[in-house]
Amino acid sequence: MATKQFESGVLFAPSVPQWARRALRECSQEGSLILASDPPPKKVYWVVPLLGSLLRGLAGALAAPVLVYVCMAVGGALVSTPSEDVFEVVDEWADRFQWVFVVAGVAGALWGAVTPWRGVGKERAQQKYHGRYLTADDLDGPACELLTRAAAAVDRVLGSAVHRDGLLDRIGNDVVLPQRLWEIARLLHRQTLLRAEQEAAWKQARSAELEAVTAPQREALRQSEAAVLKQVEELEGYAARVAEVESVYTAQKMLGDNHKYMDLLAATSDEESVAELAAHADGVSKQFTESLREAIEAGQVLALPK
Incomplete structure (x- = not known):
């Protein structure tokens, strides 16, 4: 179906909004789109991804600074001389670049918080608009x-x-x-x-x-x-x-x-x-x-x- 009406092989009812069309096209490209001929998907509950978001965000906020410190330790071991204490070098770097740990913690928290929600939009689109899109497989x-x-x-x-x-x-x-x-x-x-x-x-x-x-x-x-x-x-x-x-x-x-x-x-x-x-x-x-x-x-x- 090589026409503009069948973007990514999906035809939509006029009432389907653009955000859902984008999500459903992605599902079609990934091969995870539930066909109109199949039973409708289960209802998407927000509690599970919300809890996952909180836990992964906390884990990311803790793990990212630790990872930065480990990288500093490896770098300190490579550049320090035998007469120098590696941990003293790393501690000096840590004091000088404290902002790196803050940035790493924020980035880790954001990454962990967003990850559980990545598939929620697609699941919600399929659950809400099932029956209002068709593919060639239907x-x-x-x-x-x-x-x-x-x-x-x-x-x-x-x-x-x-x-x-x-x-x-x-x-x-x-x-x-x-x-x-x-x-x-x-x-x-x-x-x-x-x-x-x-x-x-x-x-x-x-x-x-x-x-x-x-x-x-x-x-x-x-x-x-x-x-x-x-x-x-x-x-x-x-x-x-x-x-x-x-x-x-x-x-x-x-x-x-x-x-x-x-x-x-x-x-x-x-x-x-x-x-x-x-x-x-x-x-x-x-x-x-x-x-x-x-x-x-x-x-x-x-x-x-x-």
């Missing part, structure tokens, strides 16, 4: 293919210049398209689970009773698959319309360079071609206006509730 082949098509169509619209420049309904697209994509993803996930259920049922001994029960279920599944396919094709149709507008928009922007070509024709005394170029520019402007109107209407239809 989908079977047909569902994954359809969702990739839908995501690519959304990427083409949101990445177009006519969208960025506000010529389309930018607010509507930014809200409607991710929501529509998420709705499609949820349906595809449910279809994946039901297809697996049907496949598992038909691995059993077949009977007239099994056929009587599963036949209408398979028909309902087929109808849902057809409906989702239609929604994906609507997204692709809208993306195609936006691509057409994009091409005409590029042509309209290039009209700004027409004066260069008119000057060139005028310099060659070709007044007839100058008039033709100006008339053609008017035609392109009218075509852009019409194409933009059609694209906006297509977007509005796409935003209608099903």
Whole structure:
């Protein structure tokens, strides 16, 4: 799923905040992300990491200065002469560089206090937003293919210049398209689970009773698959319309360079071609206006509730 909608292979519901998305992407990259098809994770309790933070912070505050003193002792043993007492050298260094022990103690306390919390954000994100993200592993082949098509169509619209420049309904697209994509993803996930259920049922001994029960279920599944396919094709149709507008928009922007070509024709005394170029520019402007109107209407239809 190589699209912007699937950053690190995860598709999020629009309601998932950015901090949780970052944490969940990290889980996905580490291979520790709990799939939507799996049972939800256990609730994260704050007492355990809090106690761990206090204990590790205290241990770090004590251990870091000791480690600094040991390093000084090793250094003193290396640089002192046989006539010198190593511990006297180390004590002299310790008196001179007392601030090093303070810095080491603070750093050790901070390191120890922060360490137990490193995984809490990821655990909390998975626990709170489980079911509001999907990965390729949550989908079977047909569902994954359809969702990739839908995501690519959304990427083409949101990445177009006519969208960025506000010529389309930018607010509507930014809200409607991710929501529509998420709705499609949820349906595809449910279809994946039901297809697996049907496949598992038909691995059993077949009977007239099994056929009587599963036949209408398979028909309902087929109808849902057809409906989702239609929604994906609507997204692709809208993306195609936006691509057409994009091409005409590029042509309209290039009209700004027409004066260069008119000057060139005028310099060659070709007044007839100058008039033709100006008339053609008017035609392109009218075509852009019409194409933009059609694209906006297509977007509005796409935003209608099903």
